[in-house]
Structure formats: structure tokens, C-alpha cells
Amino acid sequence: MYDLVIGNGRVVDGAGNPWFRADVALSKGRIVKIGRVAPDQAEVFIDAADHVVCPGFIDAHAHSGIFLLINPRGESMIRQGVTTQVCGNCGSSLAPLNDVNRDYIRTRYGPLAEEVSWDWASFGEYLDTLEAQGTSLNFVSxxxxxxxxxxxxxxxxxxxxxxxxxxxxxxxxxxxxxxxxxxxxxxxxxxxxxxxxxxxxxxxxxxxxxxxxxxxxxxxxxxxxxxxxxxxxxxxxxxxxxxxxAHxxxxxxxxxxxxxxxxxxxxxxxxxxxxxxxxxxxxxFGQTGLEAMVPYWVHADGQAALLKRLQDATTRERIKQDMRNGLPGWESHVKATGWDTIVVARCPVHEAYEGKSIAQIAHEAGRDPYDVALDLMVTGLEGRGRTAIRIYGxxxxxxxxxxxxxxxxxGSDGYALAPYGALAKGFYHPRMYGCFPRLFRKYVREEKVLTLEEAVRKTTSLPAQKLGIRDRGLLREGMWADIVVLDPQTIADKATEDQPYLYPEGIEYVLVNGEVTVQQGEHTGALAGHVLRHTT
Incomplete structure (x- = not known):
């Protein structure tokens, strides 16, 4: 008797092979048989109803390190079919911490930092903290x-x-x-x-x-x-x-x-x-913090020094000049794309700015866009909430x-969010809720840039291969049962720039380590994810 069988599906195994019809049987969290399995051989039978059965998606570049500590259900990602997220990216991991950098790392997360204990120091202690809490997603850092x-x-x-x-x-x-x-x-x-x-x-x-x-x-x-x-x-x-x-x-x-x-x-x-x-x-378009628009030297020596530079009239003029022209070894994004492509995504101190470009805000106020941006940085550094931006171009x-x-x-370059609680605030990028379904809707079904099998490979076995994870990313006997059942005709992102908190459609089931975590589009509450540790 198997723990669970997914039957009547079109198996896309993750290797880039054409789909084939088979049932997938699971026991103790792993795939134990791919072939013909009778429904009465299973404790639980899921009828895939001729939908695609494929490995769970591995998000090759994400930033959910703190977000999964705040809400371990990983709502916005698991409902996309993501079963593993790769975090600690862009030079920013949540460990190691010590007395020198702890306050700096905390302040980067603004009000969200208050939702977390910060009682770890080493990298191993951080992983232990997440593991002890539990999470719906497998976690890599x-x-x-x-x-x-x-x-x-x-x-x-x-x-x-x-x-x-x-x-x-x-x-x-x-x-x-x-x-x-x-x-x-x-x-x-x-x-x-x-x-x-x-x-x-x-x-x-x-x-x-x-x-x-x-x-x-x-x-x-x-x-x-x-x-x-x-x-x-x-x-x-x-x-x-x-x-x-990355990205x-x-x-x-x-x-x-x-x-x-x-x-x-x-x-x-x-x-x-x-x-x-x-x-x-x-x-x-992407999303980042507004402070990324100023040169390296402006950030030197800590946030107090940064604030002082932004507030000093002479130094501010130098900052503006460098932003206009760039510097050797530092690229000015403003010079490359202009203020009209830089849109406020989250601004706790001026919520009315959210959804407007820096150029639009400056025009409406009759101000220099450089001063608008630098003043928003000042309010963030003063503890009133940092500004996140979307960048087009x-x-x-x-x-x-x-x-x-x-x-x-x-890689989504996103966070595991939820449309409730502490993670429901802000004007986030729609990729947090829609990255993977958008790939299959827009670039597979509608525009045929990729075949279904190619898209599955890029979201499963390829990142697993790169990371050296040999027991995930493919549907093979003996592998961990991270599995998605999706309808290729209806899978679609619903999150938009104006309404970024909408769950996708067409993801019917998501299993993590053999546990049903999304059932008919709804989260079951399971926290079956593993903290994955690299070994040589």
C-alpha cells in the first residue's frame, strides 16, 4: 500500500523529455514508483485528470530569508508551485551576525525586523532557527x-x-x-x-x-x-x-x-x-531599494554618515552630479534609464506616492526629482520607513x-508573502505571486517562446543540477516527492502592477516531501519543507 498516488496525469519529468502518461506513487516522502498503479493501492489517491504532473519548482533566486520566519506558510510562493527557494542572495544573508553588523542588518528590514527574534549568530544557528520553526517550502541559502x-x-x-x-x-x-x-x-x-x-x-x-x-x-x-x-x-x-x-x-x-x-x-x-x-x-521591470540609486561612497561608514551626507547641501550636490554622470566602477541607474522609469513601490511615509514615478512626483510638487528621491532616503534613514522602487527599462x-x-x-527575485498579516503591506512586485505561472502562461502557452518541457526543465532539474541537489528536480523513483499538478490550459498569473496580491490560477496540487501542501488551489497548512544543507 502506497501513502499517496497521483494518477491519470501527463508526466513531465523535468529532464526536458516529452510528457508521457503514468501514475506516480509515493511512500515516506519519496517517489517509489512511476508507472501503472491502481487507485486502491493508495491510502490517498489524487486524480490528476489528464493535467501535467511535474517536479516542484525551484526558485533559483529569491529573498525570503526573513519572510519565512515571519510567515512559514510561504503563501505567495507555494501557490505558484514553488517547493524550494534559494535565498541569501545579492550579498545579503541573515547570518553570520555579531555585535558589529547585527543592528545594520536588522535596520535593512524596517518594521518587519520587529517580527523576528534575531537570537542567532552563526550561519548554522540561523538555519537551525528556521528548521525548528518549520516552513512549507524547502529552503536553500x-x-x-x-x-x-x-x-x-x-x-x-x-x-x-x-x-x-x-x-x-x-x-x-x-x-x-x-x-x-x-x-x-x-x-x-x-x-x-x-x-x-x-x-x-x-x-x-x-x-x-x-x-x-x-x-x-x-x-x-x-x-x-x-x-x-x-x-x-x-x-x-x-x-x-x-x-x-542573477536575474x-x-x-x-x-x-x-x-x-x-x-x-x-x-x-x-x-x-x-x-x-x-x-x-x-x-x-x-525589477524592484529594489531607493538607496541603490546613490554611489558607493555615499554609503561609507554607516547610516549616520549616509544621513549626514544626504542632508549636507554641498555634499548633496556632489551626489546629484555623480547620479547624473556615473563614476568609474559604479553605474548610475538614473543616467541609464531616467527618473520616469523609477516608480515608488512602497513608501510608508508617503503612501500616496506608491505607484507614481519619481519624475511624476517631482512634476506634481514642482521640485527637482533628485531632491525628491534624496529626501525620501532621508525619511527612511530617520526611521520613518524606507522606500522601495520598481525600475523599468x-x-x-x-x-x-x-x-x-x-x-x-x-528565479523570481521575490519574497514569500501573504495577503494577510505583516506581509500584506506595501506595493510589491507582482512576481511575488505570479512569476512561475506567468512563465507558463505568457512564454509557453501564449507566445510559445519555450515548450512546456523546456519551461519545466528551467524551473526544476536545471537549478537542482546547478546547486548540486541530486535528489530533487526530477520525477524519478527514489527522489523526494516535490510535485506540482497543473493545468497547462489555465495556469496563469493574476497579480498585476496595480493588484500585486492575487494568487495565480491553474495550480491544482503542490506536494512538498510527499505532503499535500496545496490542494485544489488552497493551502492545507502543512509545513513539510526541509532546510537543505550543502554537503561536499
Whole structure:
């Protein structure tokens, strides 16, 4: 007798093979048979009704580290069919923490920080905290270079001493032994971008000793995008680690053509033996914090110094000049796309601004858009709530090129939210609720950019392969039973820019480690996810 059987489905196994008809039998959380199984051989029988049965989606790039501590049900992600999220990205993990960086890391999350205990220090203790609480999703995390750097150097904008570099390497090694899957950077941001290439190579040599990977939000995504991809590849090549380039794109019409060159650079690197891949989300706009619009040097020495610089009239003029023109090694997003492409997503101190561009807000107020943006940064630093922004300016042709590349997988760049409680506030990106269904609706069913089987591969076995997770990502006997049952004719994202908190359609069942977690589109309350720890 099997614990559960999913019958009468079209199995898409995750390897890119054409679908085939089969039943899938589970026992003790794992797949034990794929073939013909009678319904009366199961304690629980799910009739897939000729729908697709495929592996659970692995979100290759996400930021749910704190959100799953606040609401372990992972509502907005599990209902998309996501069964595993990869977090600790863009240089920002929730550990290691110490007396040097704890307050800084906490303040990055604004009011949400009050929802969490923050009673861990090491990377292993953080994973233990999440594991003890439970979660509906399997959880993977990198250790972030910004978190490590601030634990050793606070917010100093300089090259580390030999002793400081050794201390950072020791923290990375400790995290890898505790289960981190590798090192992440967010070189586009401060303080991650304070690190030069040599510093990142040094940390990645530690990662190589534990067979981890280097996952990076590269240093620039407009005029610098090719140079930034080249830097990422060089880091992996020199340190001897695989490379994953996060949410690959080019902002600004003048730079869209560079995607051809970046994709070719990855192909050329692989020909040399560098295991480089990328991930992508199926939208033409992103979301980040407004503070990312100012240069590295403005962030140096901590938030008090940042606030002082923003409030000083002379220094503010210098900041505005650098934002207009850019700096060597730092790319100005405002210069690349303009204030009309930068839209307020969340602004606790001025909720009426949400949904408006900085250019529109400035026009309505008769003010300079640079001053509008810098004043919003000031209010956030004063503790009244930081401003999140959406950034437009990506190209549809570029998106299709990256999606079609055999080197790309899917990462939402999102958070596991819920339309209730503490995680229901703000004007978030619709990818939090709709990333994966949108891929299957828009780019598979409607536009046929990908076949169904290709899309499933990019959301399952490819990220599992990259992470070295050998017992998930495929429907095979012996694998953990992370499974989605979806209707390929109705699967669709419902979340929009104006209404981002809408669950998708067409995801009928989601199983995590054999436990039914979504049943006929509704969460069952199961917290069957595992905290996955990397091992060599």
C-alpha cells in the first residue's frame, strides 16, 4: 500500500523529455514508483485528470530569508508551485551576525525586523532557527559577502587588511561547513559592491574548498553589463567555482544589444571549462531599494554618515552630479534609464506616492526629482520607513533571448508573502505571486517562446543540477516527492502592477516531501519543507 498516488496525469519529468502518461506513487516522502498503479493501492489517491504532473519548482533566486520566519506558510510562493527557494542572495544573508553588523542588518528590514527574534549568530544557528520553526517550502541559502564584510569591517569603504580578509574567509568557511551552498554578492549594491574583484576571488577560493558556487548580482546592468559579466566569469575561473549570474538583463534601450554579447561570453567561458549559467524572471521591470540609486561612497561608514551626507547641501550636490554622470566602477541607474522609469513601490511615509514615478512626483510638487528621491532616503534613514522602487527599462526581445538560452533558469527575485498579516503591506512586485505561472502562461502557452518541457526543465532539474541537489528536480523513483499538478490550459498569473496580491490560477496540487501542501488551489497548512544543507 502506497501513502499517496497521483494518477491519470501527463508526466513531465523535468529532464526536458516529452510528457508521457503514468501514475506516480509515493511512500515516506519519496517517489517509489512511476508507472501503472491502481487507485486502491493508495491510502490517498489524487486524480490528476489528464493535467501535467511535474517536479516542484525551484526558485533559483529569491529573498525570503526573513519572510519565512515571519510567515512559514510561504503563501505567495507555494501557490505558484514553488517547493524550494534559494535565498541569501545579492550579498545579503541573515547570518553570520555579531555585535558589529547585527543592528545594520536588522535596520535593512524596517518594521518587519520587529517580527523576528534575531537570537542567532552563526550561519548554522540561523538555519537551525528556521528548521525548528518549520516552513512549507524547502529552503536553500548562500552566505552573503555583504553580511560577512560588515561583520568584520562594518561599513568601511576600503580594501581589507590581511587580518580582515582572513577573518572574512573564516566566516565563509564556517557558513559552508554549516550548510551554505556558496557565496553570493550584490556588487550593484552597497556595501557588497565595496568589495573589489580580488576580495571576492579570495572568498570564493574558500567556497571552492567545499564544492560550492558563486551566485552574483553583477556590478552593472546597463553600460557596464558586459564588463560585469566578464568580471563574474573571471572570479569563477580564478577561484575554481561554478558561477550563477542573477536575474540577467540589460537596463536602458541603448544597452539592450549587449545581451547578445553577454550570452556569448557565457558560451565562450563554458568552452574554456567555466560552469557559468544565469537566471531570469519573466517581467520587464525589477524592484529594489531607493538607496541603490546613490554611489558607493555615499554609503561609507554607516547610516549616520549616509544621513549626514544626504542632508549636507554641498555634499548633496556632489551626489546629484555623480547620479547624473556615473563614476568609474559604479553605474548610475538614473543616467541609464531616467527618473520616469523609477516608480515608488512602497513608501510608508508617503503612501500616496506608491505607484507614481519619481519624475511624476517631482512634476506634481514642482521640485527637482533628485531632491525628491534624496529626501525620501532621508525619511527612511530617520526611521520613518524606507522606500522601495520598481525600475523599468528592460527589453522584451532581450527577455526572450535570455529565456531561450539553454544556460538560463528561472528565479523570481521575490519574497514569500501573504495577503494577510505583516506581509500584506506595501506595493510589491507582482512576481511575488505570479512569476512561475506567468512563465507558463505568457512564454509557453501564449507566445510559445519555450515548450512546456523546456519551461519545466528551467524551473526544476536545471537549478537542482546547478546547486548540486541530486535528489530533487526530477520525477524519478527514489527522489523526494516535490510535485506540482497543473493545468497547462489555465495556469496563469493574476497579480498585476496595480493588484500585486492575487494568487495565480491553474495550480491544482503542490506536494512538498510527499505532503499535500496545496490542494485544489488552497493551502492545507502543512509545513513539510526541509532546510537543505550543502554537503561536499
Amino acid at each position: 548562500f552566505v552573503g559577502n555583504a553580511t560577512v564584510r560588515t561583520a568584520v569591517m562594518s561599513l568601511d569603504y576600503r580594501t581589507p587588511t590581511d587580518a580582515e580578509l582572513a577573518a572574512m574567509k573564516a566566516l565563509v568557511a564556517e557558513a559552508m561547513r554549516a550548510g551554505a551552498f556558496g557565496l553570493s554578492t550584490g556588487l550593484y549594491y552597497s556595501p557588497s559592491g565595496f568589495a573589489g574583484t580580488e576580495e571576492v576571488v579570495a572568498l570564493c577560493t574558500v567556497v571552492a574548498q567545499y564544492a560550492g558556487i558563486y551566485h552574483t548580482h553583477i556590478r552593472g546592468e546597463s553600460a557596464m553589463v558586459l564588463d560585469a559579466v566578464t568580471e563574474a566569469i573571471a572570479i569563477g575561473e580564478r577561484a575554481g567555482v561554478p558561477v550563477e549570474i 540577467h538583463k540589460a537596463y536602458g534601450r541603448a544597452y539592450w544589444h549587449l545581451i547578445d554579447d553577454t550570452l556569448q561570453a557565457m558560451v565562450d567561458a563554458r568552452a574554456r571549462g567555466v560552469d557559468v549559467t544565469c537566471n531570469v524572471y519573466p517581467y520587464l 528592460q527589453g522584451e526581445a532581450d527577455r526572450r533571448k535570455v529565456l531561450r538560452s539553454p544556460l538560463s533558469m528561472i
